[in-house]
Amino acid sequence: MSSFLSLIENKREGRKHSPEELRFLVEGFATGSLPDYQGAAWLMAAYLRGLDPDETLWLTEAMVRSGRVVDLSPISGVKVDKHSTGGVADTTTLAVGPMVAACGVPVAKMSGRGLGHTGGTLDKLESIPGFSVDMSPERFERQVAEIGLAIVAQSDDVAPADRAMYALRDVTGTVPSMPLIVGSVVSKKIAGGADAILLDVKCGAGAFMRTAEESAVLADELVRVGTALGRRFEAVITDMNVPLGSAIGNALEVREAVEVLAGKGGARLTELAVDLCARMLVLGGVADGLDAGRRMARASIDDGSALAKMAEWVAAQGGDPTITDDPGVLPLAKVRAVLAADRDGFVSSVAADAVGRVAVALGAGRARKGDPVDASAGVLLMARMGDPVRRGDPLAEVHGSDPRAVEEAVRALSAAMPVGYDAVTEPPLFVRG
Numbered sequence: 001m002s003s004f005l006s007l008i009e010n011k012r013e014g015r016k017h018s019p020e021e022l023r024f025l026v027e028g029f030a031t032g033s034l035p036d037y038q039g040a041a042w043l044m045a046a047y048l049r050g051l052d053p054d055e056t057l058w059l060t061e062a063m064v065r066s067g068r069v070v071d072l073s074p075i076s077g078v079k080v081d082k083h084s085t086g087g088v089a090d091t092t093t094l095a096v097g098p099m100v101a102a103c104g105v106p107v108a109k110m111s112g113r114g115l116g117h118t119g120g121t122l123d124k125l126e127s128i129p130g131f132s133v134d135m136s137p138e139r140f141e142r143q144v145a146e147i148g149l150a151i152v153a154q155s156d157d158v159a160p161a162d163r164a165m166y167a168l169r170d171v172t173g174t175v176p177s178m179p180l181i182v183g184s185v186v187s188k189k190i191a192g193g194a195d196a197i198l199l200d201v202k203c204g205a206g207a208f209m210r211t212a213e214e215s216a217v218l219a220d221e222l223v224r225v226g227t228a229l230g231r232r233f234e235a236v237i238t239d240m241n242v243p244l245g246s247a248i249g250n251a252l253e254v255r256e257a258v259e260v261l262a263g264k265g266g267a268r269l270t271e272l273a274v275d276l277c278a279r280m281l282v283l284g285g286v287a288d289g290l291d292a293g294r295r296m297a298r299a300s301i302d303d304g305s306a307l308a309k310m311a312e313w314v315a316a317q318g319g320d321p322t323i324t325d326d327p328g329v330l331p332l333a334k335v336r337a338v339l340a341a342d343r344d345g346f347v348s349s350v351a352a353d354a355v356g357r358v359a360v361a362l363g364a365g366r367a368r369k370g371d372p373v374d375a376s377a378g379v380l381l382m383a384r385m386g387d388p389v390r391r392g393d394p395l396a397e398v399h400g401s402d403p404r405a406v407e408e409a410v411r412a413l414s415a416a417m418p419v420g421y422d423a424v425t426e427p428p429l430f431v432r433g
Contacts, residue, residue: 011045026062030161051179063187066161070193081194089243094257098310101149105284110192127250127375131319204241206352237432245269249378331376333399354416
């Protein structure tokens with residue numbers, strides 16, 4: 001039998017793993033018998049040398065089999081899930097989940113924490129006072145059956161290999177590996193029990209896939225592997241050169257999700273939330289096309305049912321449901337500072353990756369495995385790419401706990417949000433619909 005060291009050396013030299021070798025490796029991640037330093041070495045070798053299509057499928061299948069697969073078959077209807085490959089100010093899950101559930105399609109989602117400069121759904125949810133992302137598979141199944149929506153962390157016996165690999169990837173520079181992304185996303189989605197999964201693959205400077213070509217390959221690979229393992233997968237590709245919403249940071253993004261559900265959200269974020277909801281309603285069999293799905297999605301906002309579903313969902317997971325009426329109950333930063341325009345003109349760009357890194361430096365994300373997260377920290381954009389501004393107008397508000405870090409963040413943001421003299425427009429939202 002191969003040793004962990006031999007597998008590291010084999011992949012370092014570009015040799016192909018067998019299904020048995022990948023099962024052995026994945027079991028090491030899942031059980032903890034593979035030390036972190038060897039796990040990190042293999043992840044880097046896989047990042048540099050890559051995994052071929054067979055290896056990617058075998059890795060993903062082994063990750064699924066490393067733990068329990070939730071059984072949602074007793075729940076009537078098509079159970080759906082949605083996943084984003086990671087972006088900045090991408091708050092769609094918190095808005096889309098209640099919208100879809102309010103329209104009668106059950107949403108069952110096991111989610112993750114922030115990776116690199118991108119935000120994590122679990123970190124956002126934990127900024128809600130009392131909200132618990134931890135529950136047993138049995139309770140997860142019961143909540144999906146009772147209220148039509150549950151978003152949780154993997155329990156210890158569901159996709160345990162992914163939990164271990166996910167945490168190491170974040171701190172070893174191996175997040176952008178396409179096979180590792182595929183293995184993580186697909187294994188977690190299948191283990192979560194959903195019948196149909198919609199993938200939002202991000203593309204651009206603030207995404208792990210920078211080009212449309214890379215994003216298309218990733219989207220197609222996610223669908224290929226997921227379909228081969230017996231579930232229905234669909235994918236869209238959306239732009240991440242500019243932040244999707246205006247809030248970057250955990251409590252700030254929860255506030256923005258509430259605004260979307262209350263019909264007061266920004267145009268770009270709301271447009272994507274409505275579109276993704278529509279696609280999930282089609283997958284769930286309650287809408288006969290995207291136009292019908294979009295009408296249902298917008299109706300759930302207009303009649304208040306999506307916002308009411310969010311309150312019901314938050315309460316079911318121990319959180320304070322009054323956030324839907326009073327977002328002021330969410331954590332508030334002790335220190336705030338404003339970045340102001342230094343001239344008249346137009347906001348030339350809002351660099352998503354740079355803004356995401358600023359939020360991480362403020363404490364909204366993690367620089368190292370196990371770092372705590374400041375739920376109140378982040379950036380609130382007060383102007384977007386292409387907006388006309390006058391000298392002294394606010395461009396962004398920085399939220400944090402350390403005055404020095406906030407001051408440094410303002411300086412860093414000034415380079416990420418330059419003001420020029422030429423009018424520009426934001427890039428199209430959909431790269432491939």
